[in-house]
Amino acid sequence: MKRVRLFDKEFEISIPYAELHSAIKEMAAKMITDLEGKQTLFICILNGAFMFASELMKEVELPDAEISFLKLASYCGTSSTGDVKELIGLNEEIKGRTVVILEDIVDTGHTMKGVKAQLIEKGAKEVKIATLLFKPDALKVELTLDYIGIVIPNDFIVGFGLDYDRRGRNFKDIYTLVKG
Ligand code: IMP
Ligand code: MG
Numbered sequence: 001m002k003r004v005r006l007f008d009k010e011f012e013i014s015i016p017y018a019e020l021h022s023a024i025k026e027m028a029a030k031m032i033t034d035l036e037g038k039q040t041l042f043i044c045i046l047n048g049a050f051m052f053a054s055e056l057m058k059e060v061e062l063p064d065a066e067i068s069f070l071k072l073a074s075y076c077g078t079s080s081t082g083d084v085k086e087l088i089g090l091n092e093e094i095k096g097r098t099v100v101i102l103e104d105i106v107d108t109g110h111t112m113k114g115v116k117a118q119l120i121e122k123g124a125k126e127v128k129i130a131t132l133l134f135k136p137d138a139l140k141v142e143l144t145l146d147y148i149g150i151v152i153p154n155d156f157i158v159g160f161g162l163d164y165d166r167r168g169r170n171f172k173d174i175y176t177l178v179k180g
Helices: 017-035 050-059 110-121
Strands: 003-006 009-015 041-046 066-079 082-088 098-106 126-134 147-151 174-177
Touching: 017 050, 017 098, 017 126, 017 147, 041 050, 041 110, 050 098, 066 110, 082 110, 098 110, 110 126
Parallel strands: 041 066, 041 098, 098 126, 126 147
Antiparallel strands: 003 009, 009 174, 066 082
């Protein structure tokens, strides 16, 4: 499928699966080197990162790795960093652990900044961020991204876990909104 229509919008293929797959394999190789022996807890941010996490974790051959899943809910209230998102479903003990957050995309960076701060507050020894996609032109906060799959322009995309109004998450490739 080269083009796809979701509701009122037209999308066109921009990152084929093969490209996503090789970026993920490369990231996994770096993680194996960096995280060997650390009993790392990987945390997949639902819903968007489910495909990325599944693909990545099959390549991260670390026998002492663990994976958990977190959903974020908008929190009533604001802070200086914008929306504070509540972490739902985190049952693991975080204290003293090396944690790697698995995120689909970093846009303004507010979400990742908030999640990282909360994990540090819960006592994590170190918190790293791994994002499949990064839009540097949209970044609005200071944020260190430890692992980046593919850098993309500031356009709206769907596929490989990312949605437009809940559609498109199941697409194997990534599609970009056709403007105009
Ligand atoms: P941030 O807090 O602005 O960095 O937002 C990150 C979140 O916005 C991601 O986890 C996505 O859920 C969503 N998002 C950002 N850009 C896109 C996009 O192009 N397509 C679909 N979702 C996006
Ligand atoms: Mg997301």
